[in-house]
Amino acid sequence: MNLDQLAALRTPDGAAALAMAAELADGDPLAAAAALRGAGTPPGLAAAALTQAELRRRAAGKFGPDAAGMFFTRTGLEQATRAEVARRRAARLRAAGVRTLVDLGCGLGADAIAAARAGIRVYGVEADPVTAAMAAANAEATGVADRFTVRTADATRTDVTMIDGDPVDAVFCDPARRHAGTGRRVFDPAAYSPPWEFVLDLVARVPRTVLKVAPGIPHAMLPAGAETEWVSVAGDLVEATVWAGPLAEVPRRATLVPRDPSGTTDELTGTGTARPPVGPVRRYLYDPDGAVVRAHLVAEFAATVDGSLADPEIAYVYADAPAPTPYARCLEVLDTLPFSLKRLRAALRERGVGRVEILKRGSALEPERLRRDLRLSGPESASLVLTRVAGAPTVLVCRPVA
Ligand SMILES: C[S@@+](CC[C@H](N)C(=O)[O-])C[C@H]1O[C@@H](n2cnc3c(N)ncnc32)[C@H](O)[C@@H]1O
Incomplete structure (x- = not known):
């Protein structure tokens, strides 16, 4: 988009082209361009209007209803x-x-x-x-x-x-x-x-x-x-x-x-410098929100649920009770296994688990590859947490707490 195209979009003809493009934006782009040209819109203006219509639609997630009247570049x-x-x-x-x-x-x-x-x-x-x-x-x-x-x-x-x-x-x-x-x-x-x-x-x-x-x-x-x-x-x-x-x-x-x-x-x-206590894996695991982790406020969060880490470097917080909290997702730990594909496969088979979500912190394993290697079948679902406990690669079999 250049300044002339933007100026053209802001004329009455441009506004009409934008309105028509907005209605056509859901359909086939070639058919939409043909319809605009068929209504007498010059090809350059038709193309600019269709691009704006598409960007306005995408912008609605960020800007809400304002997006419908605003102008956008892709990068902007x-x-x-x-x-x-x-x-x-x-x-x-x-x-x-x-x-x-x-x-x-x-x-x-x-x-x-x-x-x-x-x-x-x-x-x-x-x-x-x-x-x-x-x-x-x-x-x-x-x-x-x-x-x-x-x-x-x-x-x-x-x-x-x-x-x-x-x-x-x-x-x-x-x-x-x-x-x-x-x-x-x-x-x-x-x-x-x-x-x-x-x-x-x-x-x-x-x-x-x-x-x-x-x-x-x-x-x-x-x-x-x-x-x-x-x-x-x-x-x-x-x-x-x-x-x-x-x-x-x-x-x-x-x-x-x-x-x-x-x-x-x-x-x-908080200060961003406090260190949370470290102890064993406990019955409930909290996965803190990314903002809490990046702000280095895991210790402040852990204090709100009476929690501790199981590895000083890893931001999963463990506690004995499932306290409702806005700062983290809570999972119940059903099994704690030193990481071994064979043992994990056996544990999941025993539980009839056919579907898993995979969370990880402090593990180099690739979740999609692991999912394939597990060759799951069964009616149950589980959350797998790939992590380290006191430095050792560990997998926790969990279920989400409502
Ligand atoms: C990240 S965007 C700003 C987005 C804006 N806060 C918003 O939410 O819409 C940064 C903008 O800075 C502009 N920019 C980069 N270097 C600049 C400079 N030296 N002087 C003025 N603008 C500059 C870029 O063209 C770009 O549009």
């Missing part, structure tokens, strides 16, 4: 924050007294729109002209164009103390973690854009800086003194947020957001 959509996560971050910024925010690398505007909706004046800065134009269009589509404006500029050359004569309260930066040309994921923070060095310097220069980073970021790279919050949505670990300066409330936080926005969000906080 992949990198955009989910609406519920952006809304929570914006609410915290507003509650901390932030009134003006610069969003460096605002992308399609997911975070900026949420902040504007929370009542914050947002100045977006975006290096890519098409993405910047889409962000401006998205501000209009979501009714916040009076509070979210976008300029096409390089974040590293932007004044982050005053913007358009407005003193800046806080800076948000969600650096691109995909290669601008290929769209491939970038794992090395040094290759983020804007670069990590610039981002860390922001934290040093701007008192109230907020960063969105990959949830797998090594703890050693996190800015000293800042809070880092790992966020999962319905059990999927989606991102980490760094809250620097006076915005930091605790060293580490795990935030568990439900899929249903009307559900309860649970938070666990």
